[in-house]
Amino acid sequence: KSPVIAVDGPSGSGKGTLCQKLAQHLGWSLLDSGALYRLVGLAGVKHGIALDQEAPLTELARDLDVRFEPGAEGEPTAVILEGEDVSDVVRSESTGELASQVAVLPEVRKALLGRQRAFAQAPGLVADGRDMGTVVFTDADLKIFLTASAEERADRRYNQLINKGESVSLAALLEDIRARDKRDSERKVAPLKPADDAVIIDSSGLGIDDVFDRVLAVVRE
Numbered sequence: 001k002s003p004v005i006a007v008d009g010p011s012g013s014g015k016g017t018l019c020q021k022l023a024q025h026l027g028w029s030l031l032d033s034g035a036l037y038r039l040v041g042l043a044g045v046k047h048g049i050a051l052d053q054e055a056p057l058t059e060l061a062r063d064l065d066v067r068f069e070p071g072a073e074g075e076p077t078a079v080i081l082e083g084e085d086v087s088d089v090v091r092s093e094s095t096g097e098l099a100s101q102v103a104v105l106p107e108v109r110k111a112l113l114g115r116q117r118a119f120a121q122a123p124g125l126v127a128d129g130r131d132m133g134t135v136v137f138t139d140a141d142l143k144i145f146l147t148a149s150a151e152e153r154a155d156r157r158y159n160q161l162i163n164k165g166e167s168v169s170l171a172a173l174l175e176d177i178r179a180r181d182k183r184d185s186e187r188k189v190a191p192l193k194p195a196d197d198a199v200i201i202d203s204s205g206l207g208i209d210d211v212f213d214r215v216l217a218v219v220r221e
């Protein structure tokens, strides 16, 4: 069985960047499980399905027509949903909101399980999400729970979005992050919480390189 490193944590904890660096460093594949929830949200809107309609969304999730096309050197992976390039919109703040709405639906989560587990292939997988260590890869070789204060996460997200040219307010982002934390941690299925055997890393006040070094030290143990 191929090794899996499960990385979970709240919105803006720096998981995405950490997982990319880690996968690249180890030469392993990367599962961005949040992208799957984002895609179900986008597809739902596209098909005019209200985001609390569990049955049709579950069907969408099961048959999701998505391709991830590796970009040229240094370019990000392109995300193609039903033949349409959604690479930019899939990462936007508003799509994250759609994702967190469909993510509360137990049948949608179940429908995405097989697709996520199929990513576990040689030489190894870095899995980024909310429930990688608690549900999807319960027997992962290493589980990391990356967190940071809500204020710091809002700050980071703010800088990311400003750099991408999105216009946002810091206060609104902080409110968003708090609301998202609440929805993610209070939902009945796969609530956001560290697995019992997770290594918890608080990245408040740490740069991405500090976090990466800390995680590498744990990986080497």
Ligand code: CDP
Pocket: 010, 011, 012, 033, 034, 035, 037, 038, 096, 099, 100, 101, 103, 128, 129, 130, 131, 132, 180, 184
């Ligand atoms: O960047 P951010 O962490 O906000 O986004 P993401 O990791 O793409 O996740 C977006 C939303 O999808 C989260 O707020 C969760 O509600 C949901 N999600 C989930 O429920 N389970 C996962 N494994 C990944 C994401």
